[in-house]
Amino acid sequence: MKYTLLILTLITHMLYANETDDSLIIKEPFNAELFDITQDYDRSISTVGFSTKHKKQYSSSEPYSDAFDYLQSVSSSHGVQMHLVKVDDSTNISLSKNVNLPKFSKAVSVLKTPSNGYFIGGYTLDGSLLFLKLDANANIMFSKSYGTKNQNKLTSLTLLNDGGVLAVGYSTTSRFKHDNIFEMGLGKNDIYLTRFSKNGNKIWSKKYGTQEDDKGVDAIQAEDGSIIAVSTTTKGNRTLIDLMRLSENGDKIWMKNYNAIAQTDNKIIPHRLIKLKDNNFLLLLSQFNEMNQEHIRLVKFDINQNILIDKEIFTTYPSALNDIKQFSDGTFIAVGYVRDAYNTDGLAMSLDSNLVQLNQEHYGGENYDAFSSLAILHNSQVAVAGSHTDENSQESNMWIVKLNKDASSAKKASSTSSLYQKLVSIFKEEIITSKLIINEDLSIELIDKSLYFSVAKHKLSEQQKLFLDTFTKKLIPLLYKYKETIVALEINGHTSSEWKDSDFSSTYLKNSKLSLNRAYATLSYIFNSQSSPTQEWLTKMLKGSALSYSKKVLYNDVENREKSRRVSFKIYTKE
Template sequence: MHYILTILLLTTCIYAKTADFSIIIDEKFNNALVDVAEDYDRSISAVGFIKKYKDASSNSSAVYTNAFDYLSSLSSSSGSQMHLVKVDNSADIVLRRSIDLSKFNEATSLVKTPQNGYFIGGHTLEGSLVLLKLDSDANKIFVKEFGTPNHDKMSKLVSLRDGGILAVGSSTASSSQSYDIFKNGLGLNDIYVARFSKNGTMLWSKKYGSYEDDAGVDAVEADDGSIIVLGKINKDNRLGATLMRITEHGDKIWLHEQLEDRGITPHRIIKLRDSAFAISLSQKDEMNKEQIRVIKIDLQKNILQDKTIHTTYSSVLKDIREYSDGRIVGVGYVQDSYDTDGLAMLLDSKFSMLLQEHYGSRDYDSFNALDILHDSKIAVAGVHTNQDSQETNMWLLKLNQDLSISQLSYKSTDFYSMLSELFRDEIQRGELLIKEDLSINFSDERLYFQVGEYKLTDVQKSFLDRFGKKLFTFLYENKEKIATLEINGHTSSEWGESDFSNSYIKNERLSMNRSFATLSYMFKSQNDKRQKWLSEILKGSGLSFSKKIVVNDTEDKERSRRASFKVLLLND
């Protein structure tokens, strides 16, 4: 496997990010991000957990008469806590909050609300299921603790069309059929499903299973409102997958078990654009290596496609999504004898592999979840282990469609600072001004045009040589972030005795000539490689006197006769 993650540790921060869109949040002990979603403001939110340890000094004076009492006192001293992270397009953390609950807990799933808030699902370490609704600033709206009298765990929250939420997980099997929600389960564990309204009211909760060991993994809502539940089963020491279709009220319509000698592990089910369903599984081959298997079924559990993707190393896709053109993107992990890396894979509509990439260091790294963003890039949440460390860290990154790591989107304020530093001497000499919108205007009177003139003077050419060398080199070094470089020509508003209409038209032509003279002179001074790149970003415009310089309600005609520049970034 190859390694293409470079980590730049920031000694003054608790997280590190690279020149690529890759953020590693390093907290004490083991931590992870388990789910991710795009926010309506185009930022990215991810949920996971961090480890918290209570101060043991408060009980230092306690006296215990036996070892069991002492161990009981320690049982609530350490554990996990749900943690939410939100980052902007520059990979800066804009919100980070641990969800303070009375019991230690772990998050397993994240769903966005129409108000740009969050539903977060998980479970306490004591065995209760938890559903939280947060506002856009991660303030708690409500917390629901629910489940059975037994030990329960949540696997996934599923967004429903009515704005409600479906919680899918597992519950230790009931010892009695007297429980109202009991549905045919006396095995080790059963599938547990609960439905909530958008306001957090539980509409129903039910258990499903066999006399074997069952657990809920995921679910998806069909077009008719019924629900397909994906589960796993351990029967006679064989691992398998279960598919169950239930009504919107939780009544079972059909159940299908998929058991094979080599064992199957289910990971995710999604609804496709053609209303069929794709299921991500993993299955061991004859060499005992996990291989990816993707199955497509219809609403009547007919298998439409069944594809095993053979890879050199053990590989698993823990989460999958469909692009608008039918391609499938998935993330998970790839493992050899030495380490585990995060895996990203792109499949065509027939589930044949198109691309795969591995990301990580020489220790344990894994991707847990993904979300396809509005621009078809991919947000990924997972875990990363620093070299020579035994503790996992939260990991959030963004991939392009070709599965390469996306570059950071710089803010205009970042570029403003860099341009201001680049032209610090020119600014101090009063030759130019740079604004935060990345516009550049000349302020030396020798750089203005004379009345009616557009041909460059020797002074203007000399300055443009120095200015262009700096500007074009800087922009070329940051070309992945540059959308356009505008070179605009301007005029003052007068034109002899002409009326307004003729004055504007004649000044428009003059301003275009000034733009062209400046653009062509600077362009011709570049080498072929630089010229080809500039041809893709340069935009020359004549603005007549629409942007004339006005000081104290009076036009400054001399300063209005100019050329100006403006940098537009790709994320503007």
């Protein structure tokens, strides 16, 4: 198998990354994995899963007289907890936090809220379903535990057109008369769907299925508001795939068995259901042949149950895809895993609009590696979440990888490129309103008329001071975040080229002094506006520079004297 990511170089005792490939392995003391991933509104990436944590044990005043009592007390002291990780454009961790709940739990799905927070879906290890809302810093805004009295498991969350959420999963048949859904379940396991409002209020919960073992897998909302869901029914050793269309209130419109359509008795497992750009749907499946070898199957269908494309993808080694997304041009990227006799690797695959494979890449080391989920980013790169296991290890680690559109490995962005993107992002409003221009060399030009200096003047106007207040509140915290990379912030004073009744030498020297005074006035105002700790840091990287009229503003080779009377900024990095 081809390994396009090398085993990654150790950065800290918990963090691994390759110097060129944009990949991050996060090591926790015990097992940890990531299951779902999304991009935040500030272009950072957030992903959820679990890490294994311990609860503090309190010594009992009474010694244990029974070894089994002692073992039970120890076993309840550790387990998995929901874990959220947030990384910046350079795949550096900006937030890594356990969502500590009273019971051990796993997060399996994450959605963005309008306020840049999160809806998270998961389940507790003792069988309750969980629906949480977190703010942008992963603080719990609300946490709802629900489900039947027996074992329940959540498989996915789907964002609905009204801002609410549909939770998909399954529930062991209820045997308790006080359950508010059914006194008896439909079978061994039942498909279990719950609709929440955008405020987290439960609108309805419903069960579906047969007298056999039924499990809800995934769902998506159609353009008309109805819901398309995929589930499985297990009869003995045979697994059947059911497609179901529901009204917004959860009432069944139609249900169709895919195996009958495909005319196959081979084992099939559904992984993901997505809505396409043309408002049709794509179902991602694993199918097993007579030798029980796994390969990929993709089914495109419309809202009226018509199968539009049914395609099998055969690979050299047994393979499966866990997630798939469509680009704006209609092509696809998908991720999963590929197995040979020795190990398992993460699998990434690109496909054209007709689901024909274009490229595939394998990622990982000498042990078990797999991809669980992906998110297409604003720049058409792809963020992938999964798990990585070190060679000769039995414990999994959280894994984040960035890929290109063709499924190849993305290269880590330079700190200069990343900083440029951040500057453009935080000064988006000032750029749109023509207050300033940011160049890729990290120079910043002020272009608003109110920010220029008067002839022969260097004192700041009130408008200039107000602008600098807003400007530095955005700039200084960002520079501090990149402090290990930044060498200097230079403030350059400029002048126009004239000076009344002066010869060439006097004009140059007077303008040199004036430009230095403009730089100093700006530097001192910025410096004095900061707190003492920030001032101490600024002394190491802030400097003023006098450029006189060496960089005049020209239009068609003619100097614009008004616009030449200015200050500009330049950020210098180690690269």
